[in-house]
Amino acid sequence: MPRKNGQVNEKGVDENHLPDLYCIMQLITQARNRFCERGTCMKVTISDVAKLAGVSTATVSHTINSTRYVSGETRDKVYRAIAELGYTPDASARSFRTGKKKTIGFIVPDISNKFFATMIEAVENCLSAHGYHLIIANTKENPEREETNIRLLAAGLVDGLLIASTIEDFSRFESLIPAGFPVVLVDRTFDVKRFPSVCVSNFQPIYRSVCRLAGKGDKRIGIIGGLPRLSSTKERIAAYREAVADCGLDQDEALIRFGNSMENSAQQCLDELLDQKCDAIVVAQGLMASETVIYLHEKGLQLNKDIDLVTFVDYDSNINHLYSNQMDCIVQPVEKLGEVAGEQILQRIETPDAPAFEQLLTSAYKPCSV
Numbered sequence: 001m002p003r004k005n006g007q008v009n010e011k012g013v014d015e016n017h018l019p020d021l022y023c024i025m026q027l028i029t030q031a032r033n034r035f036c037e038r039g040t041c042m043k044v045t046i047s048d049v050a051k052l053a054g055v056s057t058a059t060v061s062h063t064i065n066s067t068r069y070v071s072g073e074t075r076d077k078v079y080r081a082i083a084e085l086g087y088t089p090d091a092s093a094r095s096f097r098t099g100k101k102k103t104i105g106f107i108v109p110d111i112s113n114k115f116f117a118t119m120i121e122a123v124e125n126c127l128s129a130h131g132y133h134l135i136i137a138n139t140k141e142n143p144e145r146e147e148t149n150i151r152l153l154a155a156g157l158v159d160g161l162l163i164a165s166t167i168e169d170f171s172r173f174e175s176l177i178p179a180g181f182p183v184v185l186v187d188r189t190f191d192v193k194r195f196p197s198v199c200v201s202n203f204q205p206i207y208r209s210v211c212r213l214a215g216k217g218d219k220r221i222g223i224i225g226g227l228p229r230l231s232s233t234k235e236r237i238a239a240y241r242e243a244v245a246d247c248g249l250d251q252d253e254a255l256i257r258f259g260n261s262m263e264n265s266a267q268q269c270l271d272e273l274l275d276q277k278c279d280a281i282v283v284a285q286g287l288m289a290s291e292t293v294i295y296l297h298e299k300g301l302q303l304n305k306d307i308d309l310v311t312f313v314d315y316d317s318n319i320n321h322l323y324s325n326q327m328d329c330i331v332q333p334v335e336k337l338g339e340v341a342g343e344q345i346l347q348r349i350e351t352p353d354a355p356a357f358e359q360l361l362t363s364a365y366k367p368c369s370v
Helices: 021-037 046-053 057-065 072-085 091-098 114-129 143-153 170-176 203-215 231-246 266-275 286-298 318-323 334-350
Strands: 103-108 133-138 160-163 183-186 197-200 221-225 256-258 280-283 308-313 328-331 358-361 364-366
Touching: 046 057, 046 072, 057 072, 103 114, 103 143, 114 133, 114 286, 114 334, 133 143, 143 160, 143 170, 160 334, 183 334, 197 334, 203 221, 203 231, 203 280, 203 308, 203 328, 203 364, 221 231, 221 266, 231 256, 256 266, 266 280, 266 286, 280 286, 286 308, 334 358
Parallel strands: 103 133, 103 160, 160 183, 183 197, 197 358, 221 256, 221 280, 280 308, 308 328
Antiparallel strands: 328 364
């Protein structure tokens, strides 16, 4: 039961006089059992507690939520009434009053992709440390599924949304977001910068990798991108084209291929690039990295000898570790991306009218050691 009086915090709440939650719940359970045995299992309201304790409903609310100072004597009365009546505070009603559900939604395109799975764990760790829960919605790279998920979650289920969008049209995306609703874009953005975002630089690592390959003497450098409609893919292909032009290489569109991580399409892209006599390949999609290394090995091609390879690395993989001295790796800070995304959505909830800005993280470029 309540402890002795102590110092009050900034809200005027006596922290040393807070109830022992376990004891309170035991008393509530016992009281409920007594009422049920009598056949009187009726829902107890906050008004019932206030009446029995001889206080106002506001005082009961402040006692339960520790939102204002309440004297020790009054607290004792309230908790005795709660225990006697078996009253349980309504969490949904409390969220309605405070305007917060302490829950964030995260809409991702592919939960089976370790890039997003790793990011989800980092987001959840960040939110949990601040008392928030996380709801995951998987779109499977389907814009219609994303639209449905946004409408559902933004209708009142969550306080804010993190979105790795697969929708290409900004007008369509913007029409789904209620005015003033906290949203942070993650990994993927739009040309129109009306929503805050957290991303990893896509241009710099691709540009650098192509220039490095050209410096080694490679002439025909192919690239495998992700879905063409995604902002990350567009940025990486733009960087490739600019680097090819700046290095004086042939600007051959046949050397640009687009894969789909949902369909394990790396093999087809590799066949087409090998037919184009590529002496180097940039795999600008992390999930295809292992598939690429295995396929080239099966073809009898030795990395860094028969063909040069640059891949994105989104997570730890035995393949990446085994061949890291034979290929260049672009290591994305996936955990940091999730952590920053969690921090940003919490800030948007506190200050929803703050100006939108893009936070850009940097990948680590690790050239092969041979």
